[in-house]
Structures are given as C-alpha cells and as structure tokens.
Amino acid sequence: MTVHVACLCAAWCRTCESYQQVFESACAELPQDGLHVRWIDIEDEADLIGDLDIETFPTLLIADAEHVRFAGPLTPQPETLKRVLRAHLADATPARVAPEYVELAGRLRTRG
Structure with a gap:
C-alpha cells in the first residue's frame, strides 16, 4: 500500500528553510517500500493545495489509498517529526x- 507523506511549507518561511533537511533526513530513515514523500511549497503548488x-x-x-492518517502542524523538532511518522505509518x-x-x-494520490 502506498503511503503519502507531504510536508507543506513556504519558501519565505525561515522555519521551513531549515526544516526541509530535517524532513528529508527523517523520511530517508523510514522503510521506502510504498512510501511517497513530497516537500510542497504551498505557493508554487497552489493548484495542488486547493482551498486548504x-x-x-x-x-x-500522512495519507494512504483510503484515508488521511494525520494532518496538522508540527513543532519543528526532528524527534517530534520522527515520532509522528513512526506512529502514523504503523x-x-x-x-x-x-x-x-x-x-x-486525493490529489496527491492521483498526481503521484
């Protein structure tokens, strides 16, 4: 089963700027089979974000083929991200x- 993990950020956000490496590193530690990871700039991909x-x-x-497992803001600490990823992927x-x-x-599922 494919699981989508998307981090929604903005290029102008200084927190996001430093968080991208944290996000990519944490996701790289996960089993990659069926995992689809995306860093999404909400302004560059406004059509994907829609009305959100x-x-x-x-x-x-975090969403699988059937439903959303987690959605919301996180504090930008690596351990918080890892804990949320482990919990909601399991x-x-x-x-x-x-x-x-x-x-x-739904748009992430159809656009890959």
Missing part, C-alpha cells in the same frame, strides 16, 4: 480532519 489554508508551518500530511486509523486535507490527499 495553511496558517502554521511546517504542516504534515497505525492506519483514519484521522478526523478538515475536508480540504482529504481533498489534498
């Missing part, structure tokens, strides 16, 4: 999220 209004950076989305329980996150997950 991101107010806090970084924001993480647990396929659907998260209660805004419809805009579900729509984004």
Whole structure:
C-alpha cells in the first residue's frame, strides 16, 4: 500500500528553510517500500493545495489509498517529526480532519 507523506511549507518561511533537511533526513530513515514523500511549497503548488489554508508551518500530511492518517502542524523538532511518522505509518486509523486535507490527499494520490 502506498503511503503519502507531504510536508507543506513556504519558501519565505525561515522555519521551513531549515526544516526541509530535517524532513528529508527523517523520511530517508523510514522503510521506502510504498512510501511517497513530497516537500510542497504551498505557493508554487497552489493548484495542488486547493482551498486548504495553511496558517502554521511546517504542516504534515500522512495519507494512504483510503484515508488521511494525520494532518496538522508540527513543532519543528526532528524527534517530534520522527515520532509522528513512526506512529502514523504503523497505525492506519483514519484521522478526523478538515475536508480540504482529504481533498489534498486525493490529489496527491492521483498526481503521484
């Protein structure tokens, strides 16, 4: 089963600038089979983001073929990211999220 992990950030955000390497390193430590990782600049990929209004950076989305497992902002510490990734990659329980996150997950599934 493919699991999408997307970090939603903005080029102008200084926190995001330093967080991209943290995100990529943490994701590289995960089993890669079926894992699709994306760094998404919300302004460069506004058509992908749709109506989702991101107010806090970084924001993480974890979704599989059926539902969203996690969606929301994270504190920008590596251990927080690793803990969230491990927990939600191991647990396929659907998260209660805004419809805009579900729509984004659907677009990620269809656009690869």
